[in-house]
Amino acid sequence: IRKETGPENMAQLVEVLSPGSSRATLILAGGKEVHLNDSMHLEIKEQMAMIKVKGDEVYYSEDAEYADSSDLQPSINKVVTSRGGEYKLVLSDGTKVWLNADSRFEFPSKFVGQERCVYVEGEVYFEVAKDVSHPFVVTTKQAKVRVLGTSFNVRAYEGEQEMVTTLVEGKVAVSDSLTKREIHPGEQAVCMLAE
Numbered sequence: 512i513r514k515e516t517g518p519e520n521m522a523q524l525v526e527v528l529s530p531g532s533s534r535a536t537l538i539l540a541g542g543k544e545v546h547l548n549d550s551m552h553l554e555i556k557e558q559m560a561m562i563k564v565k566g567d568e569v570y571y572s573e574d575a576e577y578a579d580s581s582d583l584q585p586s587i588n589k590v591v592t593s594r595g596g597e598y599k600l601v602l603s604d605g606t607k608v609w610l611n612a613d614s615r616f617e618f619p620s621k622f623v624g625q626e627r628c629v630y631v632e633g634e635v636y637f638e639v640a641k642d643v644s645h646p647f648v649v650t651t652k653q654a655k656v657r658v659l660g661t662s663f664n665v666r667a668y669e670g671e672q673e674m675v676t677t678l679v680e681g682k683v684a685v686s687d688s689l690t691k692r693e694i695h696p697g698e699q700a701v702c703m704l705a706e
Contacts, residue, residue, distance in 0.1 A: 537562075537569065537597035537608065540586030540620075547590075547598060562620075571603040571620060585619035592633070604628075605640035606647065613668070634666045640682075654687035654702035674702045 533549035545555070547564060555562040563570045569590065592598055592610045600608045603621045610616055614633025627647045639647045640658025645669025651658040651667035653674035667674040676685050677699045684693050685700040694700050 533598055534596040535590050535592045537564075538589040538591065540588060566643045568599045568601060585621040587617055587619055587622055589618075590616045602640075604642065604645075607638040609636040611635065631665050631667055633668050634664065636662075636664045638662045654685055654703050656683050656685050658683045672704045674704075676700045676702075 533547075535547045537545040537547055539545070539555070547569065553566055554564075561572050563572070590600060590610060591600060592612055592614050594613045596612055598610045598612060600610070600616070600618075602608060602609060602618060603635075604627060606619075606627070608616065608629075611634035614631070614635060616633075616635055617630040619628075622645065625645060627642070627645050628650065629648070630650050632651065635649075637647075637649070637658075639658050639660050639662070643659050647658045647660075649658075649665055651665065651674050653667055654676075656663070656665060656676050658681065662679040663681070663683055664677045664679070666677075667673065676683065676692050676694065678696050680696055682693060682695060683700075685702065686692070687702040692700055
């Protein structure tokens with residue numbers, strides 16, 4: 512970016528972005544915020560889940576105390592990365608999730624019901640744990656991506672008019688308000704935000 516201050520005085524403004532570092536904010540269902548970084552080690556017990564932070568990863572596992580509590584609803588947690596931040600999570604079903612910079616990811620502490628549903632704003636890469644009887648569903652403002660077990664990327668940043676799903680391995684079905692389409696490895700599906 513150039514900013515001209517006069518014909519003889521020209522200053523160049525350069526923004527240098529280093530590779531993303533492992534930092535994010537974990538927002539628990541009750542509103543408590545935990546600032547994550549790559550040197551942090553802690554355990555957090557919440558309803559139906561045990562959260563372990565080990566360096567640059569967050570692991571969710573089922574809390575044995577609630578293993579047979581089918582009447583309880585899991586809490587919905589969020590991980591938010593800032594500009595220049597990134598983070599990795601391992602969900603309670605074993606699905607691995609990588610958040611890119613300036614992204615928001617909402618997910619339950621434990622998956623219950625027939626579908627494993629999560630919400631994305633920004634860019635997230637998934638390696639979904641296979642479970643044929645419980646499809647994994649990623650929702651964005653533009654569309655939904657439904658998978659059984661695969662590796663794929665979803666890009667749906669706030670302010671952009673499209674959501675792009677890129678499939679690495681497996682098969683996914685992408686649907687918006689008008690269409691539903693399956694894509695195969697190496698293909699992309701682009702969904703436009705409805706006006």
